[in-house]
Amino acid sequence: MNTKLSTLALAVALIPLAHAEPPTPEFTSGGISRTSPQQPADSTAKAEAEARAQDAATDIASITADRGIVTRPGRFTIEPSFSHAHSNATRVAIEGYTVIPALLIGLINISEVQRDIFVGAVSLKYGFTSRFEAGFRVPYLSINEDLREREVFDGTPVDFVRESSGDGLGDVELSLRYQLNDGLDGWPYLIGTFRAKAPTGDGPYDVEQKVLTDNKGNPIGFELAERPTGSGFWSVEPGISFIYPSDPAVLFGNLSYVWTIEEDQGFENGGTVDPGDVVRFGFGMGFAFNERTSFSLGYDHSVIRKTTLEFGNDLFAANFDRIQVGSLAFGLSHRVSDSTTLSLTVAVGVTDSAPNSEITLKLPINL
16 A cells, blocks of 8 residues: 555656656756756746857957947947057069070069057947947057158168157047847847048148159158048948857958048049958857856958059059958957956968967957
């Protein structure tokens, strides 16, 4: 009798377990998915869990701009940043003729250029809805450039160094981002982006220019009295980016097109100047070491079309049709507190036109 009662009691106790839901996956604050024995029952807890997962994916994919999920509704983010880019290039100019392929008669001018660009910026972001955010960025640039060369087309063996610099407000930009989907059913998060830059900085045509000539008075180029801090043109950049959380990594990428609007710069500068448009793309992945620290590795590439002039200009006639700028970036992101994240990114140029190295430090603060 006691055995029958014990069996009946055990069967009754197992009924709730037979109807229990299986474990469902969730994301930790470090961005790595795992299986949880119990899923939050109410919608508020589920929303908080999803928000934590989105923040984690954003932290991991934050080594470059606009590679995060949109800001939460009602959240205001202040992001001070600082970056330093260093470039070093050698240029060779030859004036002469060849008798045989191994013998050159004439003058050879070799110059070396070193450029350091320091950028301090403040970015503001605000989430209007769960899918839409707006941002505003104000940069301040300081540029130092040293050119070591000899007198152009002169036989002197003496080198000299010419220095130039410039500092001031850069091009202010406004960005809009809209999340196109919820990242469910195996789909990545898809985010549409739009950025507009205003020519608030001093462009190449805003600073004083000096035409360089050879010993016969023929123009061979020009130099600027100081370094420009802006492009001098309006530009708009539509694009799309994606973030795909996948255990144990987060995959990310972006594709955009920069349209720089042509502008009349006067007859002496070639009339209407149309800067080359730019195609940008990048991709990478990130790993979370723990709930606070993550590592990311990515590649960015830009294809820049050449600048065209309305009246033509022999000084620019020998430009390439396009310039390739590629860089390999890796970064560390550490969550200092629930509202602050520290991000450090190092980019190394892999093409001749890219900066040799660039270091960027960001500190986004959520309010």
